[in-house]
Amino acid sequence: MGTAASSRFVTLGRISGLYGVKGWVKVYSHTSPLTNILKYPDWYLKTGNDWQRFQLETGKPHGKGIIAKLGGVDDRDLAAGLINRDIAVPRDQLPDLDEQGYYWTDLEGLKIHTTHGVELGILDHLFETGSNDVMVVKGERQRLIPYIEDVVKSVDLVDGVMTVDWDPDF
Numbered sequence: 001m002g003t004a005a006s007s008r009f010v011t012l013g014r015i016s017g018l019y020g021v022k023g024w025v026k027v028y029s030h031t032s033p034l035t036n037i038l039k040y041p042d043w044y045l046k047t048g049n050d051w052q053r054f055q056l057e058t059g060k061p062h063g064k065g066i067i068a069k070l071g072g073v074d075d076r077d078l079a080a081g082l083i084n085r086d087i088a089v090p091r092d093q094l095p096d097l098d099e100q101g102y103y104w105t106d107l108e109g110l111k112i113h114t115t116h117g118v119e120l121g122i123l124d125h126l127f128e129t130g131s132n133d134v135m136v137v138k139g140e141r142q143r144l145i146p147y148i149e150d151v152v153k154s155v156d157l158v159d160g161v162m163t164v165d166w167d168p169d170f
Contacts, residue, residue: 008090008091008092009044009051009088009089009090009091010088010089010090010091010094010103010105011030011086011087011088011105012029012030012031012036012037012040012087012088012089013027013028013029013030013031013037013066013086013087014027014028014084014085014086014087015027015028015045015082015083015084015085015087016028016065016083016084017083018076018079018080018083019062019067020076021075021076022069022074022075022076023069023070023073023074023075023076023078023079024067024068024069024079025067025068025069025070025073025079025082025083026062026065026066026067027059027065027066027067027068027087028065028066029065029066030104034061034065034066035061035066037059037066037087038056038059038060038066038068040056040089040093041055041056042054042055042056042089043055043056043070043087043088043089044087044088044089044090045082045085045086045087045088046085046086046088047085051088054070054071054072054073055070055071055072056068056069056070056071057069057070057071070082091105102155102157104125104126106157107123107126107135107155107162108123108124108125108126109122109123109160110122110123110155110157110160110161110162111160111161111162112135112137112139112145112161112162112164113161113162113163113164114163114164114165114166114167114168115153115163115164115165118168119139120137120139120143120145120164120166120168121137121138121139121140121142121143122137122138122139123135123136123137123162124136124137124138126147132146132147132148133146133147133148134146134147135147143166143170145164145166150165151164151165151166152164153165
């Protein structure tokens with residue numbers, strides 16, 4: 001365990017509960033497949049405004065989720081203090097993507113404009129629905145916009161703008 005300096009972290013999941021009495025935790029993974037979160041030997045858990053490093057001792061699929069054992073967390077009481085904490089890794093540990101690929105974290109914070117130049121707000125976060133991913137855009141009101149090719153027309157990470165084919169009244 002140790003504290004990490006503030007650098008660019010990417011959230012890959014969250015501690016969602018306890019498993020047993022020996023410090024194991026249930027993990028909600030944002031990775032695809034779910035078990036990819038277990039490929040990272042060091043997990044950084046959000047503590048206030050800082051990230052605390054934990055070594056992943058072991059982990060495995062369990063039911064529809066993941067369970068994991070972190071170094072230095074050897075009983076249920078210590079593990080309970082980790083519930084609802086985000087799990088992240090440094091950005092530079094993620095695999096490189098091709099020019100057309102983006103991690104969700106790259107898109108969060110972009111200004112969302114329609115193809116007619118109407119600003120809808122800021123992309124707050126994305127989530128999966130099973131059929132497609134959905135963007136949560138916060139502006140004068142919250143909008144749920146599908147993240148699909150027919151809707152997303154362009155992404156400009158340099159200028160921080162995404163253009164979508166979307167009716168502002170919807």
